[in-house]
Amino acid sequence: MNIKSPLVSVAILTYNSSKFIAEAINSALEQDYPNFEIVISDDASTDNTIDIISGYAKNYPDKIKVLINEI
Numbered sequence: 001m002n003i004k005s006p007l008v009s010v011a012i013l014t015y016n017s018s019k020f021i022a023e024a025i026n027s028a029l030e031q032d033y034p035n036f037e038i039v040i041s042d043d044a045s046t047d048n049t050i051d052i053i054s055g056y057a058k059n060y061p062d063k064i065k066v067l068i069n070e071i
Contacts, residue, residue: 011040018045
């Protein structure tokens, strides 16, 4: 019998986090649990946080979901 692991969502909330966001995303990606997603929500950052997040989302489309608030 093949039992699938439940989906675990890792939430990362950001605002002008360009100095640290890559480290946070890499840490989540390095987890050894097999069935997870990373949901990143950005609150209208004015630095290059969104560019960094978008690059990760492009490289890991099956793992990373991005929500961007553009107030």
